[in-house]
Amino acid sequence: MIELINSSWIIAFFAMVAIYFVPAKMKAHTAALAVVANAIVTGWLAISALTGHVVSFVFYGGNLFGDVLVRVDELSAWFLLIINFTCLTGVFYGSGYLKTSDSSPKKLNLHWILFVLFQLSMLWVCMVQHGLVFLIIWEVMSLSSVLLVIFDHNNPKIIKAGISYLVQMHISIVFLTIGFIWLYFQTGSFSFDAFTGYFGSNSNVGLFLVLFIGFGLKAGFIPLHSGLLQGDPAAPSHIAGIMSGVLVKLGIYGIFRVASYLSSDYLLLGEIILSVSVATGLFGILNAAVHRNLKKMLAYCTIENIGTIGIGIGIGLIGLGNNTPVLYYLGFGGALMHVLNHSLFKSLLFFSAGSVAQQAHTSDMEKLGGLIKKMPRTGMVFLIAAIGICGLPPFNGFISEFLIYSGLIEGVKIHDTNEMILFSVSLAGLSVIGGLSILTFTKSFGTVFLGTARKQLPVEPHEVSLQMLIPQYAIIALMISVAIFPGFYLQVIGNVIMSLTKGVIIPQPAGFTNYISILQNISNYSILFICIVGIFWGIRYKLLSARSKVIQPTWGCAYAAPTSKIQYTGKSFSKTLSKMFNFIVIERKQYTELKAGEIFPEERKHASHYHDFFEFRFIHVITNQLVYAANYFKFIQNGRIQSYVLYGIVFILTIFILTAFNIII
Amino acid sequence: MLSLLLIILAATFFTGIIIRTKSVASGRKGPGVFQPVKDVIRLFKKGAVYSETTSFVFRLAPTIYFASVFVAMLVVPFGQSKGIISFNGDFIFFAYILGIGKFFSIIGAMDTGNSFEGMGASREALYSMFAEPAFFILMGSLALLTGFTSFQEIFSALHLGSSISYALAVMAAFVFLMIAMIENSRMPLDDPKTHLELTMVHEVMILDNSGFDLGLIFTAGYLKFAIYGAIIFNLFSGTIAYQYAIPMFFGMQAFLAFVVGMIESFMARFRMNHNAQFIVVLSSVSLLIFFGALLVSGKFI
Numbered sequence: 001m002i003e004l005i006n007s008s009w010i011i012a013f014f015a016m017v018a019i020y021f022v023p024a025k026m027k028a029h030t031a032a033l034a035v036v037a038n039a040i041v042t043g044w045l046a047i048s049a050l051t052g053h054v055v056s057f058v059f060y061g062g063n064l065f066g067d068v069l070v071r072v073d074e075l076s077a078w079f080l081l082i083i084n085f086t087c088l089t090g091v092f093y094g095s096g097y098l099k100t101s102d103s104s105p106k107k108l109n110l111h112w113i114l115f116v117l118f119q120l121s122m123l124w125v126c127m128v129q130h131g132l133v134f135l136i137i138w139e140v141m142s143l144s145s146v147l148l149v150i151f152d153h154n155n156p157k158i159i160k161a162g163i164s165y166l167v168q169m170h171i172s173i174v175f176l177t178i179g180f181i182w183l184y185f186q187t188g189s190f191s192f193d194a195f196t197g198y199f200g201s202n203s204n205v206g207l208f209l210v211l212f213i214g215f216g217l218k219a220g221f222i223p224l225h226s227g228l229l230q231g232d233p234a235a236p237s238h239i240a241g242i243m244s245g246v247l248v249k250l251g252i253y254g255i256f257r258v259a260s261y262l263s264s265d266y267l268l269l270g271e272i273i274l275s276v277s278v279a280t281g282l283f284g285i286l287n288a289a290v291h292r293n294l295k296k297m298l299a300y301c302t303i304e305n306i307g308t309i310g311i312g313i314g315i316g317l318i319g320l321g322n323n324t325p326v327l328y329y330l331g332f333g334g335a336l337m338h339v340l341n342h343s344l345f346k347s348l349l350f351f352s353a354g355s356v357a358q359q360a361h362t363s364d365m366e367k368l369g370g371l372i373k374k375m376p377r378t379g380m381v382f383l384i385a386a387i388g389i390c391g392l393p394p395f396n397g398f399i400s401e402f403l404i405y406s407g408l409i410e411g412v413k414i415h416d417t418n419e420m421i422l423f424s425v426s427l428a429g430l431s432v433i434g435g436l437s438i439l440t441f442t443k444s445f446g447t448v449f450l451g452t453a454r455k456q457l458p459v460e461p462h463e464v465s466l467q468m469l470i471p472q473y474a475i476i477a478l479m480i481s482v483a484i485f486p487g488f489y490l491q492v493i494g495n496v497i498m499s500l501t502k503g504v505i506i507p508q509p510a511g512f513t514n515y516i517s518i519l520q521n522i523s524n525y526s527i528l529f530i531c532i533v534g535i536f537w538g539i540r541y542k543l544l545s546a547r548s549k550v551i552q553p554t555w556g557c558a559y560a561a562p563t564s565k566i567q568y569t570g571k572s573f574s575k576t577l578s579k580m581f582n583f584i585v586i587e588r589k590q591y592t593e594l595k596a597g598e599i600f601p602e603e604r605k606h607a608s609h610y611h612d613f614f615e616f617r618f619i620h621v622i623t624n625q626l627v628y629a630a631n632y633f634k635f636i637q638n639g640r641i642q643s644y645v646l647y648g649i650v651f652i653l654t655i656f657i658l659t660a661f662n663i664i665i
Numbered sequence: 666m667l668s669l670l671l672i673i674l675a676a677t678f679f680t681g682i683i684i685r686t687k688s689v690a691s692g693r694k695g696p697g698v699f700q701p702v703k704d705v706i707r708l709f710k711k712g713a714v715y716s717e718t719t720s721f722v723f724r725l726a727p728t729i730y731f732a733s734v735f736v737a738m739l740v741v742p743f744g745q746s747k748g749i750i751s752f753n754g755d756f757i758f759f760a761y762i763l764g765i766g767k768f769f770s771i772i773g774a775m776d777t778g779n780s781f782e783g784m785g786a787s788r789e790a791l792y793s794m795f796a797e798p799a800f801f802i803l804m805g806s807l808a809l810l811t812g813f814t815s816f817q818e819i820f821s822a823l824h825l826g827s828s829i830s831y832a833l834a835v836m837a838a839f840v841f842l843m844i845a846m847i848e849n850s851r852m853p854l855d856d857p858k859t860h861l862e863l864t865m866v867h868e869v870m871i872l873d874n875s876g877f878d879l880g881l882i883f884t885a886g887y888l889k890f891a892i893y894g895a896i897i898f899n900l901f902s903g904t905i906a907y908q909y910a911i912p913m914f915f916g917m918q919a920f921l922a923f924v925v926g927m928i929e930s931f932m933a934r935f936r937m938n939h940n941a942q943f944i945v946v947l948s949s950v951s952l953l954i955f956f957g958a959l960l961v962s963g964k965f966i
Contacts (some may be wrong), residue, residue, distance in 0.1 A: 154679055349859045370778075372720045383722075383772075392765040393758065405757045409814050417959065424805045424955055428798035428948065434761070435794025438768055442790055446775030446783070452718055518752045525736070525750050529762065533732040540728060540877050547713035547876075554777045554870055555716070557862050568775070568783020580941055 001055040003050070004041050005070060005127065005247030011037045012120040016113045025103035028095035035091045035119055039084035039383040042123050046077035046084075048490060061133065067192050068130040079246075079253045079337060082343045083126070086245045087119045089471035094238030097468035100358060102240050111151055114353065117240075118144040127248055131180035131190035138176065142169040145247060149235040161234035167631075168227025175214030176254075179341075182207055195261035198354040203437035204265040204510075211258050212273070219251025220303045220311035222280045223312060223614040228302060233363075235293035237354020240295060241253040244302045245347035249339050252309055259317065260500045271422060277526065278429040281307025283584065283613070285436040285643030289443065290585050290610050291577045292570055294353045294363040298346065300390065304391055304433060305342045308404060309335045311426060315407040318419060320501075326410055326511035329497055333512070336493045341400045341482060348475045352382040356448060357470060365447040365570045367457075372449040374461045379416025379449040381472045385442040388479055391434055394526030396482035399519060405430065406515065439577065447570035454564055483526060486519035492493060569607075578610070586611040667741035668895060671911065674919040676884075676891035684918055686926025701887060703709025708880035715824050716873050726773025727878035734885040734892070740819035742897050744902040744910050753814045756804045760797065763848070766885070767793055774870035781862040785869035788937075792854060792866070794834040795944035796847045802951035803840050804960040806833075820899040833957045834900045838949055839902070842945050844919065845893030849886055852929040854940050864934070890925075894918040 015034030045055055049072045056071035094115070098108065121141035128134050146169065150162035180190060186202065187194040191366065198207065220228040228248060232240045255273075262269070284303030291297045312335025355378045356371060357363045372379035384395065391401035408430065410421035423507025449510070463469075482489055494508050494516070517524050556562040578585045591606040636647075658664045681698035688695025690733055715723070739749040740759045750758070755931040808814050810833070811822040823834070847854055850867030862869050871882050898917045902910055935943055 088748055288904045319846045392761055398761055402757055406754045410810050412809045424802055427801050431797040431801040435797040439790040442771040446772050450776040451778035521752050533729055536728045544713055550714045553716050554718050554779045557781055566780045567778045568780050573787040
């Protein structure tokens, strides 16, 4: 088994060298081969961990690192499997996606080498249990993702987004570093097991919150979400799919990992996470509903789903604090289930949005329309993913939403007024999130795929290649398997959660095992629903086949000269909503007013943009102040080498003098 | 099983009574109580007209909308007898299965590429989103009050002993009635009889539907009313024996239809931009019920 763990990085290393030397056509195939091999190796480890054979070993990392613990336990296994599946579909979709772009071999070299490295680092983040090594791998992961984002580096906008993303990811690393150094100074060890000792004898709140901020920056909890918004829309679609599908989930992994060591203050932390998560979910979906760029919409929607997952985590922690194992299992179970589900439908949405972008050369919804006739399969895929992400039966999204809802409703029954009120407010929040998702996705699907084309596109869009469609079908197959066999998945998750708490094992309560059969029932009822649709569709088909069918233009409400411009736009679809919440969704318009004497106005432009509340109100304000203050120190950076050499000398001299006088040791 | 039968029966006259009440209130004789059913049967016999803009989504949407209402109907219990579908948390399933119908009716409307249908779709999505929290807070408080989480168990455990729980049931009935009005796009929010596309919500979404599809949509609407009527009846039924409960059920449905008719006769439709506020009021009423439930269960103060 230990050989398997090691072979993971050996495979990746050889593949990275090989990608450099093989001809341009073969690069994608080589990368795919490496991803598959790595997925088999780590998938094997994960499955053996889930069946009860936890693999762990310690290697000696020199004086600096000491003993480094590598362990594939049940929690790692769950995430390893999700990472591997999304990377697999991503690499196959990506090789089809990049085929049509005329990229130089150099660019492809870098891209595929980084892709292999990206997968490797994500896998190892889940396996290493040593703070310092964890940080290094985390950094490798962030850097490789940044470089993957700026694939299209000739575009200055993308470079800008990439740099912004890079900065935000490093703020995350700063917090994580603080957290692990804190741990080291208190316990003298970087190993994750030291958390047990620290949390056992100290207050849990401070350290957990520092790490929560660090991991939350990756995951995208508000107000720490803006890194996500920069990265995902700029990246090529297969990378965006992986980033939104699994990279952000590693933040969730981190939170789960640290939460598993907690030993007190559950209630407070749970309440904090629950409140932040409800706000995150509402904020994310509200913004998703108004944005017109398909990828930006999906990025905001990821924030919403992170909120939903966070609600689950919050419920779980409150359950631990209240000694109600049902809540613990339902909350964490719902969160872990949603991690899986979201990785499936979000990568699917990004892939199909990528197919649209590839064919139409734009992600702007308002320029698209009627694509379902030209790209029927992509349209179908997007529709299925949209139903999934709205959490509607009969697809898998409902399974995890149902668990989280059940957690909240079980929570309302707790005998504590504070928690009851918090839970019922969260219940309302979650239902609004659900309703807004329907609005968001009917808007996106309706504007992009239905109706008629709004603009003449430069190239007539066609259905994408089978190579790009097959990975998407594979994701749909897994989505359906979750929807049909939710009991099986929940059982696996139940085992993951049971092994989560260190020391004291909380057995699965009867209430939770009931839910396994309830979920199975739900899937039966979903099948019943499909059958009923089938029956009525059959009746309809039978009756209508013998009758007259007339095809006419859409009834234009007595207007005789309809054009495609008459269609309702996506913007107007969500306009009422954005007006209602204009204190959160900030809209800025740019136009010139009509002047008093202007009787026959000339052609003029009108532009309106939605700004992110936190970026607009806080981050930009702070950075503007910083830039303003930094301007006073411009003279230091004067571009003369002589001055720079002087700075160096001054620095060395200062150090020398200070040491000589024993001021610093 | 019993509830299924009763709801279908109630659906046959519910909308008819509304229309009849409105006619009588405005001084006309009006059509028979079963006229809506006859209309639907006539529609089922017709052929179809499709827009050339539409795709398969438009043709599939009414069937899925109808099927979703049909499955939601299976969840609703009748007094002591369970619905065909009953499990812990079945009201979440109820809300979400109606959600998939809504999803399809919205994208079905958008498929036509008509500006007004898009407008109606946008409003439908927005209003139903606002109605959602009222429903969930209400069901959450009933779960808190009774300690159960499925429709049938909640309703049969909802003993109306103390006077405060009567007040709660009345408020809950109000919330359910209003949700029914929103779901069916009826008066305070939407005027089904308006002739101006700009002011329509639900009616404008189905402008392009015809024949069998339109019949399905109408039938789904009738069923929806009866479903919510049945839920409201369940709030009060408790453990009454069937021989009294069944006549009471029909009486209650007829009364609700009469109330809806009276509201529609004597109220003007709200201004569009006030609708959202009105729906938020519903959530506040639900919150009142929640605090009432806290009071009753002695967890408050």
